[in-house]
Amino acid sequence: MTNIPQPIQPPERILMGPGPSQISPRVLAAHSAPTVGHLDPCFLQVMDEMQAMLRRVFCTENELTLAISGTGSSGMETCVVNLIEPGNKMVVCKNGVFGMRMADVAERVGADVLTIEKGFGEVFSTDEVADAIVKHQPKVVGIVHAETSTGVWQPLEEISQAVHDAGSLLLVDCVTSLGGVPVEVDAWQLDAVYSGTQKCLSCPPGLAPVTFSPRAVEAIDNRKSKVQSWYFDMTMVRNYWGGDRAYHHTAPINMNYALHEALRVVLEEGLEERFARHMLNHQALKAGLAALGIEYAVAEGQQLPMLNAVRIPENVDDASVRSQLLREFGIEIGAGLGPMKGRTWRIGLMGDTSRAKYVLLFLAALEKCLASQGAKLQPGASVAAANEIYAD
Amino acid sequence: MTNIPQPIQPPERILMGPGPSQISPRVLAAHSAPTVGHLDPCFLQVMDEMQAMLRRVFCTENELTLAISGTGSSGMETCVVNLIEPGNKMVVCKNGVFGMRMADVAERVGADVLTIEKGFGEVFSTDEVADAIVKHQPKVVGIVHAETSTGVWQPLEEISQAVHDAGSLLLVDCVTSLGGVPVEVDAWQLDAVYSGTQKCLSCPPGLAPVTFSPRAVEAIDNRKSKVQSWYFDMTMVRNYWGGDRAYHHTAPINMNYALHEALRVVLEEGLEERFARHMLNHQALKAGLAALGIEYAVAEGQQLPMLNAVRIPENVDDASVRSQLLREFGIEIGAGLGPMKGRTWRIGLMGDTSRAKYVLLFLAALEKCLASQGAKLQPGASVAAANEIYAD
Numbered sequence: 208m209t210n211i212p213q214p215i216q217p218p219e220r221i222l223m224g225p226g227p228s229q230i231s232p233r234v235l236a237a238h239s240a241p242t243v244g245h246l247d248p249c250f251l252q253v254m255d256e257m258q259a260m261l262r263r264v265f266c267t268e269n270e271l272t273l274a275i276s277g278t279g280s281s282g283m284e285t286c287v288v289n290l291i292e293p294g295n296k297m298v299v300c301k302n303g304v305f306g307m308r309m310a311d312v313a314e315r316v317g318a319d320v321l322t323i324e325k326g327f328g329e330v331f332s333t334d335e336v337a338d339a340i341v342k343h344q345p346k347v348v349g350i351v352h353a354e355t356s357t358g359v360w361q362p363l364e365e366i367s368q369a370v371h372d373a374g375s376l377l378l379v380d381c382v383t384s385l386g387g388v389p390v391e392v393d394a395w396q397l398d399a400v401y402s403g404t405q406k407c408l409s410c411p412p413g414l415a416p417v418t419f420s421p422r423a424v425e426a427i428d429n430r431k432s433k434v435q436s437w438y439f440d441m442t443m444v445r446n447y448w449g450g451d452r453a454y455h456h457t458a459p460i461n462m463n464y465a466l467h468e469a470l471r472v473v474l475e476e477g478l479e480e481r482f483a484r485h486m487l488n489h490q491a492l493k494a495g496l497a498a499l500g501i502e503y504a505v506a507e508g509q510q511l512p513m514l515n516a517v518r519i520p521e522n523v524d525d526a527s528v529r530s531q532l533l534r535e536f537g538i539e540i541g542a543g544l545g546p547m548k549g550r551t552w553r554i555g556l557m558g559d560t561s562r563a564k565y566v567l568l569f570l571a572a573l574e575k576c577l578a579s580q581g582a583k584l585q586p587g588a589s590v591a592a593a594n595e596i597y598a599d
Numbered sequence: 600m601t602n603i604p605q606p607i608q609p610p611e612r613i614l615m616g617p618g619p620s621q622i623s624p625r626v627l628a629a630h631s632a633p634t635v636g637h638l639d640p641c642f643l644q645v646m647d648e649m650q651a652m653l654r655r656v657f658c659t660e661n662e663l664t665l666a667i668s669g670t671g672s673s674g675m676e677t678c679v680v681n682l683i684e685p686g687n688k689m690v691v692c693k694n695g696v697f698g699m700r701m702a703d704v705a706e707r708v709g710a711d712v713l714t715i716e717k718g719f720g721e722v723f724s725t726d727e728v729a730d731a732i733v734k735h736q737p738k739v740v741g742i743v744h745a746e747t748s749t750g751v752w753q754p755l756e757e758i759s760q761a762v763h764d765a766g767s768l769l770l771v772d773c774v775t776s777l778g779g780v781p782v783e784v785d786a787w788q789l790d791a792v793y794s795g796t797q798k799c800l801s802c803p804p805g806l807a808p809v810t811f812s813p814r815a816v817e818a819i820d821n822r823k824s825k826v827q828s829w830y831f832d833m834t835m836v837r838n839y840w841g842g843d844r845a846y847h848h849t850a851p852i853n854m855n856y857a858l859h860e861a862l863r864v865v866l867e868e869g870l871e872e873r874f875a876r877h878m879l880n881h882q883a884l885k886a887g888l889a890a891l892g893i894e895y896a897v898a899e900g901q902q903l904p905m906l907n908a909v910r911i912p913e914n915v916d917d918a919s920v921r922s923q924l925l926r927e928f929g930i931e932i933g934a935g936l937g938p939m940k941g942r943t944w945r946i947g948l949m950g951d952t953s954r955a956k957y958v959l960l961f962l963a964a965l966e967k968c969l970a971s972q973g974a975k976l977q978p979g980a981s982v983a984a985a986n987e988i989y990a991d
Contacts, residue, residue: 211866220635227849230633237606239628240627243619243672245804247931253662279848316827321899347724412849412852455617458670460804471603530649544846
């Protein structure tokens, strides 16, 4: 028994970063329910129910809707590797870290990638995407709905029309948006969509919900080559989730329990009510930050409610503030990513974190941290401004 | 609130199949500890401790030792995709479903694959592997230590010598062996090894422990092309687990908590004691099965203690017996895979399942199920035979 580490004793955090978000005790309890086999009748029922619930959250009737046994980025790789064969053309819209990642994934899979780029924190116009499609004639267009690195909210409906007018497929990253703002897979005709569990679904990280339209499934069925990844090969994964339950890999049983419960929580609240809650708390946070003189890194009207990327005030030390928030209040917020590193904070109000109690505590705590760096602030103004929003 | 499924209520099973195995309440409790961020100081400590414990379980000093964020098969894909570049030669030893899977994975990654084959349930001799190496001059040789589909226990030491004499790298599937029988990564000079959590480590499925020797790391560092899989790219994953903690993907926090606790359980028991326990319960099961007239599908001396593949007696209906065991006793055993489907059962005694209480209950339950199919058995002989082993 020499040198065996002590049992884990994680501190209680308030997770206001870019994910993971706060996890409901109901979800954690489901996580530790007794493990059963991956072909147990009980687990097969859990899978069926999860698929049905995921369809409701994705607003789709897509049959091929399930949870990939990996984190959100594995959902990205799953969508790309199933739709792309070496040499296929793909347009990737890059305006943040996750668009960059998608282009990297696509190149590794052997796609002929054309990237179109916007600055971090900007959205793509329909014309910009349409021009690239005309130029490249791609099989697939990839875009990020909610850029977790920048907090920008990309409109999709018009772009989807342009993509389909050209006969291309639309692949969308909804890791951060699903469960926090509308993701209308069928109405917007999205063809391959992936998400993660640890953002607005408020489940621990570890699974990637995905959904494929009938058009995407047809593209997969018409492949000339095997999917490059065995683990993410939907032509096999779907047989385990679908009718014949053919063994592919051993599903992460307890992770699926947790997602099952997290989806129940989402549907009990109702999607519309959940979206309204995310918007309200975002507005309260924003009013409070404005009273502290803190600006958003993204233009008005393009800001995600669940991922608030804000400029770090001048003369304020990034790391010191984040470290003080964690040490004194147990509050985690996110640092900037890529070119926004050191210049922005990312304040998450995702799923269970999107609550007035966390917004108000965070504003009060941030005021203290900024004051300890010498900032001249009107005491209490930030909390008062947020409370005005809640009072409306 | 219409049509929301009921909360999960998994039955209490006795998991005696090919995995998942029984999970200790300690491990389940750790699984549902409060989620923290993937860059939280607390979680970084959990990662460091896990790496240290994994090295002890793998019997290695390999720096590049960590848990991949996917199930055991993702560990297979990780090892192959990092060592192989398109066109590289690989020899894959196929004597069961997981050798077949490895060849499939290698072909998808673009390897020039030479497979050598043995019947299901047979082991490879050193000469057979050495001949293939001379013929193919591969960069990598892949082999399965514990074939979960057949219950065969492949000796590795001599083969490893032959592989290294030829300057090749040895890639080994230890999904089912790790924690149940010796896996001496350094002493046997294994270069890339993957395992799973849900077998003899008795943790829920969802992570894949892997370790890479300095030789393997050198091969990865000398790659001319990017690793085909972004998600499994060790050149990036190692930077998150290693010194600079560069964000790659959001780690499955709670799964890592569970594995941390499962590894503590393993080390508290001690590896030698754990192996001895697995062997004792295997011998008791075997004596009991012999008294029921049930034979192993694998030759004496090549049988894995944790995965007992046995021939289904004549005139006994496979599915009926498995279904009766599950219905009446909550006992799950595994069906045969591949050509062994319908002809064998796979009885797992992995990790926490390897206990006298489960062996004895299983034998008593199986006797009842066989009797209900009209088998003529000496009542109680099976349990008596097992108890004789325990009495020694």
